[in-house]
Amino acid sequence: MIEPKPEELLTQAKSFMLEREMSNQDNPIEEMELPATDEQKNSITAPKGFRSSGVHAGIKKKRRDVSILVSDYPCVCAGRFTQNRFLSPSVRISKEHLALGDIRAVVSNSGNANAATGRRGMEDAKRMTEIAAENLSLKPEQMLVCSTGLIGAFLPMDKIEAGIREASQTLASGEDDRIIEAIMTTDVRRKSSVRRFTIEEKDVTIGGIAKGAGMIHPNMATMHAYITTDARIAHEALDAALGEAVDQSFNALSVDGDTSTSDCVLMFANGQAENEEITLDHPAYPSFKSQLKQVCIDLARQMARDGEGANHLVRIVCQGAATTEEALEIGRTLATSLLVKTAIFGRDANWGRIIAAIGRTNATFDPDQVKVWIANVLLFSDGMATEYDEAKVEAGMAEEEVE
Incomplete structure (x- = not known):
């Protein structure tokens, strides 16, 4: 100091x-029972207007591996992505769709990163957004897509397409342990965080989930974090708040010094708290930013505790x-x-x-x-x-x- x-x-x-x-301990994730807490079950869908699901499509031996998170209402969305120059197809497509400004959902798989997979990898990632959009009555460009797991292998699209269809039919609020498990790879523990507060006498909630236990180093490494809020907030304010929160949490996190190809922090705000819109100069902006920062720091600490062989x-x-x-x-x-x-x-x-x-x-x-x-x-x-x-x-x- x-x-x-x-x-x-x-x-x-x-x-x-x-x-x-780090030590040389084996990771027992496929054999472990993972009881979920009440907060984990009601985390990413704790804010009003969000639903999630997670299913076992057969990418992993036993655990859930395909998931969907969707807002039932239009969203303001912001994201931060890996700085590794070998960007995976999912990161490329998500960045393109995010720039269009009309995001409603994210579809993801674990067990396979779909990275270093060339033209076919891009086609498969696009197909994931198309299948999910079709089953959610959305447009493909309203979808974000994430993949995490083994680098260099092609996605088993027959299993993933079936998993997406099943996940779209089992969406619910208050059952978030399913999506948390479905985004995990070498993680042993589920990771979630929720903050509830008021803005102008309106109840506001921020909920988040994350995965990541290895190949983690600042600038977005092998980790996914999804954060939702029912706050009504301008895109400029949301993006600035997320950027600052990420810099002081996930970008201040290191497990093994390696940065991966696929991963991101995504945040959705659907305005269902019905507060006055938060802008950069709104009196409530510092409070919102502080609450978001606490969610991100909490998730980052949980990721650090769950580091492989830690x-x-x-x-x-x-x-x-x-x-x-x-x-x-x-x-x-x-x-x-x-x-x-x-x-x-x-x-x-x-x-x-x-x-x-x-x-x-x-x-x-x-x-x-x-x-x-x-x-x-x-x-x-x-x-x-x-x-x-x-x-x-x-x-x-x-x-x-x-x-």
Whole structure:
């Protein structure tokens, strides 16, 4: 942690990074029973006017693998997508459709990413939107499409088409455990979050679900997140709020340092709360943005906890950096450092690895002003080690969550 000087307090920048230690444990997802909580069952459809479904089409051995989320009313929609240059067909098509501004639903499959599949992959992704639209009485361009799973294999379209038809016939509210399971791949735990609040005496809800346990690193990696709200909000405001929330949650998340080809955060707002439209300068915009940010951070933390073979959830806090960007650079460097990871795994308070990682960044700082804490114990200050209680630090590092 870099401690801010008194004159820098007004420009204090913080970064929030989540990092999971990895081990060689097998993932038992196909064999596990996954009981759903009440919140998971009523999460993405907790806002008014949304329905979801998830079915087993046979892509995966046992678990659900095809899903649909639909709004019964016109939506304002925003999205953020992977920065990997090998964009999957689903990402390409979703970005094209999103730009048209008339989205109502998303159809997805898990177990197969439909990435690096050439012309056929594009045709298959388009076919998914066409089949879903036909069964939902929508237009293909009103559909978004997502695929996640194994890279390089063609989609089993006979199974997927049958799954889409079945999913379109089983749409419901309050049964969201089905869609959560259907978007999961190597995940062990379902991930959902809901926030309820009021805007001008109108009840507003934001609900979200996510998948992702490996191949996760900032800038949208192997993860999907779907977020819904019944708030009435202008597209410009929704897009700005989502962008800021994503930057401070999913884009501050790292599991293994790898960024994938397929994945995204999608948000739908259908206005059924009947509040006055939220714009960037509306008094309710900061409140809405804050609630959305909490949903995204909650989902990101759940993803970090579910990292493949994970042992720890580590929260890196960087204070006093010159800019937010530099704080994020420091945080991401620490989060992806193999030496820092192994130190945490071994409960070794090796502050030397931390300052070495900080020192190789391009951030601007005075080394003599750097201070390092682990588990609320000051280890390094004024350019040298402090006299600290090693047993206390080791005990803190043994916890599931470490800061």
